[in-house]
Amino acid sequence: MPAAREPEVIRDKAAMRAWSRRRRAEGKTVAVVPTMGYLHDGHLSLISTAAAADNPVAIVVTIYVNPSQFAPSEDLATYPSDFAGDLRKLASTGVVDAVFNPVDLYHRGTRRLAVASGGGAVSCLEEDGDGHETWVRVERLEKGLCGDSRPVFFRGVATIVSKLFNIIEPDVAVFGKKDYQQWRLICRMVRDLDFAIEIIGSEIVREADGLAMSSRNVHLSREEREKALSISRSLVDARTAALKGNTDCTQIKNKIVQTVTETGGEVDYVEIVEQESLAPVEKIDVPVVICVAAWFGKVRLIDNIEIDARS
Ligand SMILES: Nc1ncnc2c1ncn2[C@@H]1O[C@H](COP(=O)(O)OP(=O)(O)OP(=O)(O)O)[C@@H](O)[C@H]1O
Ligand SMILES: CC(C)(CO)[C@@H](O)C(=O)[O-]
Ligand code: BAL
Numbered sequence: 001m002p003a004a005r006e007p008e009v010i011r012d013k014a015a016m017r018a019w020s021r022r023r024r025a026e027g028k029t030v031a032v033v034p035t036m037g038y039l040h041d042g043h044l045s046l047i048s049t050a051a052a053a054d055n056p057v058a059i060v061v062t063i064y065v066n067p068s069q070f071a072p073s074e075d076l077a078t079y080p081s082d083f084a085g086d087l088r089k090l091a092s093t094g095v096v097d098a099v100f101n102p103v104d105l106y107h108r109g110t111r112r113l114a115v116a117s118g119g120g121a122v123s124c125l126e127e128d129g130d131g132h133e134t135w136v137r138v139e140r141l142e143k144g145l146c147g148d149s150r151p152v153f154f155r156g157v158a159t160i161v162s163k164l165f166n167i168i169e170p171d172v173a174v175f176g177k178k179d180y181q182q183w184r185l186i187c188r189m190v191r192d193l194d195f196a197i198e199i200i201g202s203e204i205v206r207e208a209d210g211l212a213m214s215s216r217n218v219h220l221s222r223e224e225r226e227k228a229l230s231i232s233r234s235l236v237d238a239r240t241a242a243l244k245g246n247t248d249c250t251q252i253k254n255k256i257v258q259t260v261t262e263t264g265g266e267v268d269y270v271e272i273v274e275q276e277s278l279a280p281v282e283k284i285d286v287p288v289v290i291c292v293a294a295w296f297g298k299v300r301l302i303d304n305i306e307i308d309a310r311s
Contacts (some may be wrong), residue, residue, distance in 0.1 A: 003095030069156025
């Protein structure tokens, strides 16, 4: 394990771009790990993936809670943050060269769009004005799964990730498979828009009892956290059943819904989709991913499991 090393903190986008260009002029590969902070071991595993990507590599971790991916009704205001703690964790890896932590990445404008008066603020960004008006949309992949209950989420993600790519100009970017739809959507965006960036999907990191690590887990009470284990447990059971030959998706989905609901969670969705297209399937005879989103109290969690019955 490398010795602890403080990353350089960069707040300004021009400084970030200049830093990145200097690293490339030195012959380094620039790898970026985009995050919203409140870092945990899942994030640190993305950094390890980036460090293994190429050599020599300059690693930038971005910490920015992007207002445009949150609807006004969602949890932007309570999203956890601990920048000092994040810096300590990043320093302890010994491999992170820079942290990009901008105060704001949007033009806010002057005209305020009040949500209450029906002024058209569909995300927390528009609540602050009409300054930003250019959006990146991945039209099919943004629909379904999380796109149904978070209608502005993927528009916000695709747009902020494009902005980060334009500022940092990385060679490589690492995303977690915990946010499976997000990872697939970014891959598609990069392909369709010819970003010269390799996208790496990194495996889900779990707590010892199976709960997928997530910044929002901090908001779970002890009881809610216990109930939330029903997601990972039911996903593992579903995978075991599928590999034993129960490939009927309706049956598998019903069982997961039943388990999570009986435990006290409120299911948002359970879907079984083809791994790359995210198209729903009826039978597990192609590589699939089972995706789940469920509420435990005020916390909405997502998780998934990949199944390739041929392997
Ligand atoms: N448990 C995990 N394993 C692997 N990657 C993860 C894990 N948790 C988050 N990531 C990845 O880290 C990146 C940044 O995610 P983010 O900062 O939103 O953290 P998060 O834990 O997913 O938070 P939340 O789900 O509460 O928003 C994303 O690419 C995400 O997929
Ligand atoms: C990719 C991302 C950093 C964009 O804000 C965010 O959606 C996240 O943390 O997964
Ligand atoms: N990790 C996804 C970021 C979000 O839920 O807004």
